[in-house]
Amino acid sequence: MSNSPNKNCIGCHVTKSSEEFLNEKGDALTKYSKCRNNLKIAYLKNKLQGPIISHMNITEIVYNSLISLNNTNDFYEGENEALSMNFNIEFSTFQDFILEKDGSGLSNKENLDFEIGRCIIASISEGDGYSWVYNDKNKKKTSLLLIYYCNCRIELGKCQAKHPILDKQRDTPAFLDRYNCEGTIKIEIFSELDLIMIKYSHKMLHLQPSHVETSLEIKKFIQDNIYCSPA
Numbered sequence: 001m002s003n004s005p006n007k008n009c010i011g012c013h014v015t016k017s018s019e020e021f022l023n024e025k026g027d028a029l030t031k032y033s034k035c036r037n038n039l040k041i042a043y044l045k046n047k048l049q050g051p052i053i054s055h056m057n058i059t060e061i062v063y064n065s066l067i068s069l070n071n072t073n074d075f076y077e078g079e080n081e082a083l084s085m086n087f088n089i090e091f092s093t094f095q096d097f098i099l100e101k102d103g104s105g106l107s108n109k110e111n112l113d114f115e116i117g118r119c120i121i122a123s124i125s126e127g128d129g130y131s132w133v134y135n136d137k138n139k140k141k142t143s144l145l146l147i148y149y150c151n152c153r154i155e156l157g158k159c160q161a162k163h164p165i166l167d168k169q170r171d172t173p174a175f176l177d178r179y180n181c182e183g184t185i186k187i188e189i190f191s192e193l194d195l196i197m198i199k200y201s202h203k204m205l206h207l208q209p210s211h212v213e214t215s216l217e218i219k220k221f222i223q224d225n226i227y228c229s230p231a
Ligand SMILES: [Zn+2]
Pocket: 009, 010, 011, 012, 013, 014, 031, 032, 035, 036
């Protein structure tokens, strides 16, 4: 047991070891660690947009939002239609699910967070029919923010055009149609607060890549590339 003197928390009036009042920098605060966390949770839950759902219902909530739109065709596409939604997932149950499924190689915290992001994106793709690619991350004090872009975003096309030779080596076909859809999914993982916030925004429901794949365009692409391959 520690010999440090006890201190009274001004938030909940519980007496705790003074070590629990220190923040990461070592400054002594007026509320102890768990009390500070509880306040953060209360603050976040107040700010929450959208429902808290089970990770098993991600595909369903995305699909239901999609089919509730009015200006779409039979494939739920529409260039004058947008899809935007927010929902949240409990971190701990999702983490348990992922570790049970495949715990190997996920001992590292960031690997686990990325696997969580990958699973969420896979479920969303199943619901909306679009391809989402990892774009960026932002490590914050209490969270990790993962940002994914719609694979058909115009910006991604511009980026590829700079490297035409590399394009041929990539999975992403160069012929992919590009749209000014600003498709973005933000997944913010607050592991200590047991919460994952998901913000989905797609300003134009253009053709889904899965439909493009079946089009004549892919046949043309393959034909063109037969002549490019080394004999
Ligand atoms: Zn307290």
